[in-house]
Amino acid sequence: MKFPGQRKSKHYFPVGARDPLLVQTKPQAEQSASYIVGIDQTLVDIEAQVDVEFLQRYGLSKGHSLLVTDSVAEAIYQELQSRRLIESQFAGGTIANTLHNYSVLSDSASVLLGVMSQQIEVGGYAYRYLCNTSSKVDLNYLQPVPGPIGRCFTFVTDDGDRSFGINAGLMNRLTDDYVPAELIQGASALVISAYLVRELEGDTIKQATLKAVQQAQAAKVPVVLTLGTRFIIDEQPLWWREFIERYVTVLAMNEEEAEALTGFKDPLLAADKALEWCDLVLCTAGATGLFMAGYTEEETRRETSHPLLPGAIAEFNRYEFSRPMTRAACERPCRVFAHIAPYMGGPDFIKNTNGAGDGALSAILHDMAANRYHRQMVPNSAKHQQACLAYSSFSQLCKYANRVSYEVLKQSSPRLSRGLPEREDSLEEAYWER
Numbered sequence: 275m276k277f278p279g280q281r282k283s284k285h286y287f288p289v290g291a292r293d294p295l296l297v298q299t300k301p302q303a304e305q306s307a308s309y310i311v312g313i314d315q316t317l318v319d320i321e322a323q324v325d326v327e328f329l330q331r332y333g334l335s336k337g338h339s340l341l342v343t344d345s346v347a348e349a350i351y352q353e354l355q356s357r358r359l360i361e362s363q364f365a366g367g368t369i370a371n372t373l374h375n376y377s378v379l380s381d382s383a384s385v386l387l388g389v390m391s392q393q394i395e396v397g398g399y400a401y402r403y404l405c406n407t408s409s410k411v412d413l414n415y416l417q418p419v420p421g422p423i424g425r426c427f428t429f430v431t432d433d434g435d436r437s438f439g440i441n442a443g444l445m446n447r448l449t450d451d452y453v454p455a456e457l458i459q460g461a462s463a464l465v466i467s468a469y470l471v472r473e474l475e476g477d478t479i480k481q482a483t484l485k486a487v488q489q490a491q492a493a494k495v496p497v498v499l500t501l502g503t504r505f506i507i508d509e510q511p512l513w514w515r516e517f518i519e520r521y522v523t524v525l526a527m528n529e530e531e532a533e534a535l536t537g538f539k540d541p542l543l544a545a546d547k548a549l550e551w552c553d554l555v556l557c558t559a560g561a562t563g564l565f566m567a568g569y570t571e572e573e574t575r576r577e578t579s580h581p582l583l584p585g586a587i588a589e590f591n592r593y594e595f596s597r598p599m600t601r602a603a604c605e606r607p608c609r610v611f612a613h614i615a616p617y618m619g620g621p622d623f624i625k626n627t628n629g630a631g632d633g634a635l636s637a638i639l640h641d642m643a644a645n646r647y648h649r650q651m652v653p654n655s656a657k658h659q660q661a662c663l664a665y666s667s668f669s670q671l672c673k674y675a676n677r678v679s680y681e682v683l684k685q686s687s688p689r690l691s692r693g694l695p696e697r698e699d700s701l702e703e704a705y706w707e708r
């Protein structure tokens with residue numbers, strides 16, 4: 275496990291096994307027991323640059339993810355091919371992207387549950403999917419299916435925004451016998467998306483996901499939900515509120531999804547509302563940066579040394595130096611909020627914003643898993659006198675998530691091909707210390 279985020283490590287963090295004191299503290303097996311599990315619809319992103327007229331012609335919605343039938347998918351594919359518009363075909367899926375990035379950032383294992391074509395052709399979609407996934411993502415639990423995985427037409431318009439047309443194939447046929455209880459119970463977190471409920475007749479992935487969620491809850495493994503696209507939430511916001519209240523510890527969303535869920539357009543108010551149902555919220559807001567909200571113990575909360583920020587909640591970042599806890603773990607829960615503007619104002623040129631939000635979530639997951647790893651390695655550390663959800667403060671979590679989003683934008687790919695630089699050689703090295 276690498277240290278989460280980059281900063282001067284004034285806290286003790288066992289990154290290697292060479293320290294003799296550390297080796298004595300815990301057996302080796304426990305180190306390798308640190309992993310996260312995710313469930314996803316296995317699909318390949320077929321990326322193409324198009325104009326808004328193209329989206330309208332095929333009944334797609336700008337900035338969102340909609341299902342397309344086989345015949346529409348074929349027509350789209352033919353047009354993209356004949357006009358030579360396809361730029362890349364690369365493994366996608368919001369959770370698989372998140373797991374891949376988590377593994378790249380943390381240098382640690384994650385496990386993907388989903389389906390995979392049992393018959394694989396070199397160069398085909400399934401083949402590409404496997405080739406484009408980090409070797410630290412364990413694909414051994416995938417369920418074989420007798421047909422294609424999904425295709426996600428990823429349309430990038432002139433403004434860099436992305437819109438999706440999903441052709442499902444057999445991506446929704448995961449059954450609950452491919453959700454091993456032991457695997458879920460031993461994880462640092464279970465990660466799912468709202469997309470998993472978008473099923474057609476005969477699909478089983480929603481049921482399989484529910485089983486996994488219940489197993490995680492019973493084993494006190496945090497359930498992390500990302501909302502995916504606003505349309506799914508718009509369809510049944512009350513169902514989602516109840517689902518979150520019942521099962522979810524960490525909620526990730528962008529400001530549109532946040533509005534669909536809570537009715538609040540302002541990301542800060544939306545995050546505040548969502549804290550009625552869950553414990554920790556990440557709300558990304560494009561060029562406005564990102565917000566986090568959560569709980570901490572009132573007695574041990576820490577005041578920021580940064581300027582206090584104005585907003586719908588006055589001076590909302592006052593306690594951003596505190597570490598997040600579940601509401602249930604606090605004797606006197608106190609709400610904490612934090613915000614950060616895009617790292618260095620964002621890259622000079624943004625070709626495509628696809629996956630920037632997934633990137634932010636993978637950073638949060640890394641920090642959460644690092645906390646558990648550290649607790650296993652150094653259980654009597656002062657860091658664990660209280661049961662915190664993450665290793666770092668809200669403020670550091672924001673920085674790290676934001677830095678990873680920047681890297682996704684800079685690499686123009688939802689899946690990082692490399693982690694963060696070991697040293698930031700820009701003038702912004704101080705960013706991590708501020």
Ligand SMILES: Nc1ncnc2c1ncn2[C@@H]1O[C@H](COP(=O)(O)OP(=O)(O)OP(=O)(O)O)[C@@H](O)[C@H]1O
Nearest residue numbers: 528558559560563564616620628629630631632679
């Ligand atoms: N136009 C932009 N300029 C600067 N930074 C940006 C821009 N768009 C996104 N970012 C960065 O990326 C982060 C996540 O962006 P965004 O809110 O667009 O995610 P998202 O809609 O959830 O994306 P996805 O669903 O594709 O993963 C932002 O918090 C910000 O740090």
Ligand SMILES: O=c1[nH]cnc2c1ncn2[C@@H]1O[C@H](CO)[C@@H](O)[C@H]1O
Nearest residue numbers: 315339366367368426438469629688
């Ligand atoms: O229906 C879906 N299920 C799973 N993943 C999806 C769906 N629609 C879009 N994405 C994925 O979201 C990522 C960016 O956040 C893209 O890489 C795309 O593959």
